[in-house]
Amino acid sequence: MAAMEPIRHEATDRTPEVLFDFAAGQYRIAGESYPEDAASFYGPLTQGLRQAVEARASDSLEFSVEMIYFNSSTAKALMNLFQILEEAAEAGMGVRINWCYHEDDETMEEFGEDFSEDFAHADYRMCPTS
Amino acid sequence: MTELATQRETGGNGLIAEEVLGFQRNMTRRGIIFSFTGYISEGILKALGDALRQKIRLESTDNKTVNRVFSVFVEQVQNIIRYSAERIEHDAEPPVELSSGMITVGSEKGRFFVICGNIIAREDADTLGGRLSELQGMDSEALRRFYKEKLREPPDEGSKGGSIGLIEIARRASEPIQFDFEHLSDEYSYFVLKAYI
Incomplete structure (x- = not known):
């Protein structure tokens, strides 16, 4: 399988800076988050993380969250990401948040x-x- | 004085300035920092939110209060955008999505308040009222637990995640949130929510 391309987003006024480097197992979300549509912003991130975990794109992973402010829809999206991370850790992957x-x-x-x-x-x- | 200038001062429309000034003074007396009525979009949320942050930062309010007021403001406006029964949607490019309502931010005796008002389907009023009464009865620790519990659950049918938004508002408020409904017709009710921060 080809290595998964990283996801990179520059921060905007309403969305955080994002780096999901699947192959390196390095993930970071930083800044403010109150997107117009949280599902369309976080959907691809959740999907990417799920695929990377299932495909074992890295042996272990480190996930850093550095938020200043996020709204309730973002909280829900973070929860979805965290559930995937905990499941991965339970399945034996080294996961640090x-x-x-x-x-x-x-x-x-x-x-x-x-x-x-x-x-x-x-x-x-x-x-x-x- | 030219004839034109005279006309501007009094000519036919002389009452407008008095009326508008009276309206503005009335708002100022009530401590209102700004109030927006009409169709609200995400773009307006952003613009008003920026103005709000700048304004309350200038009043040398601590960061914690600025963040709390801002958070309550965002959740209330997003509730109007998502739940107002008075809305326009159009599949233009970019898509048009506008919802009508009112959002007001002010300060009273050193505390900020945020009020929103919008029309909802009358059949939704009981459910919404029930949810809000439940939140009114919770202390900060109970609200914190409840928020977490809701995060773990799949969203309610048709809620678009709004129930968590209401808990967020209640958590950032410094006293129980106030709400009221005015029944407009068999079909519609007017819903008002007020939170002091």
Whole structure:
């Protein structure tokens, strides 16, 4: 199978910077997210991640989230991505998630804590920055 | 003074300025920072949202409050866009999608508030009212749990994820959200939601 092409998006006013490098197992979403249509923005990302995990595009993967603000539809999309990551970890893949947030940002800290509850197999880390 | 200038000041339309000024002063008295009525699109959301952030940042409000007000604003406007029963859709390129409603942001005794109003199908009013009453009765920890629970569930039929949006509004509000309905006809009701931040 040919290597999956990475997905790269520059940040826009309403959508985050995205890098999904499937072959390298490096994933990053950073910035603000309140897209007009969350399903059409996150749908291809969810699908790509699912395919990469099923095809074992990398032996292990690292997924970093560095959000400043996201709306409720984005929260739902993140949850979908995280469910795929936890399933991959449960199936034996090395999965590390970095939830990065500014140390003063209680909202992002709370979200990070809440998402962490769904991970039993993946290595989920809270990464406060100053 | 030229005849034209005189006409501009008084000629026939002399009451307009008084009326508009009165309207604007009335809004200012109520602490309204801005209010938008009419057809709302995602583009208008973006433009109003930018203006809102700039305005409340200038009032040297802390980041936390700016983010909370902004978040409540985004969820309320997206609710109008998705759920208003008064809407225009057209398959033009790019597609036209406009929903009618009202969005108002203001401050009162040092607290910000966000109000939205739009027409909904009367048959949806009971379900929506029930959901909102449930949220009113929850404290912040219960809202946090409920939000998480809803994230795990597949979305409700026809909800387009809106129930999570309402929980987000309730979580960012500093007191229980207020809501009301005005029945317009057998078919339609007017729905209002107000949140203090």
